[in-house]
């Protein structure tokens with residue numbers, strides 16, 4: 001299907017006429033070894049994305065919304081590679097880094113999961129089955145807060161993200177924050193038991209920042225409890241919701257500090 005391709009520039013000051021003029025100029029579209037026609041293709045500055053939940057997406061509206069949210073200083077070019085698969089070509093490391101650090105992003109209340117493209121990797125074969133989230137860890141005892149323990153907690157919740165080292169400064173806060181890459185096929189974690197040698201077990205509780213829709217029955221991201229497969233496995237009265245809105249971190253009035 002031919003999709004109108006268009007360079008989407010920072011939306012800061014775009015008027016309708018500016019839009020029709022077509023943004024700024026980038027070297028001609030080149031066809032790389034994967035047969036992709038991408039303007040100024042540079043895999044190092046590419047990200048690939050898909051929406052967790054299925055459904056039709058208006059690609060033009062998606063481009064405008066994401067450009068307005070990201071406001072990339074050097075622009076971004078977006079291409080619809082396949083149904084629910086998008087390629088984002090950025091033109092500066094600052095822009096791609098800022099977008100990846102700020103994600104998950106959403107469009108029409110649907111979460112867009114993204115991954116940076118590894119060199120020599122076909123964008124169509126990038127696995128998009130994890131989402132990076134900030135998780136707040138509550139109820140850690142003062143005496144047991146250490147980098148080692150936070151790393152253990154992070155490994156329990158999901159995968160290590162090397163670009164987000166734990167900056168443990170030993171400062172007491174209501175909670176500690178860790179950036180974790182979470183597998184979309186497994187339930188979100190609600191809490192975890194911890195114990196220091198010779199001491200009693202205690203629980204730490206997790207709240208997830210900016211978390212997309214997840215199911216209160218099975219804890220998996222991307223569907224609501226109305227569409228849970230568990231509904232088919234037991235009578236309605238026996239379904240227990242083990243998960244709930246308390247797993248969302250309180251909404252902060254402060255919007256993403258892009259460009260700050």
Ligand SMILES: [Zn+2]
Nearest residue numbers: 215218228229
């Ligand atoms: Zn479910």
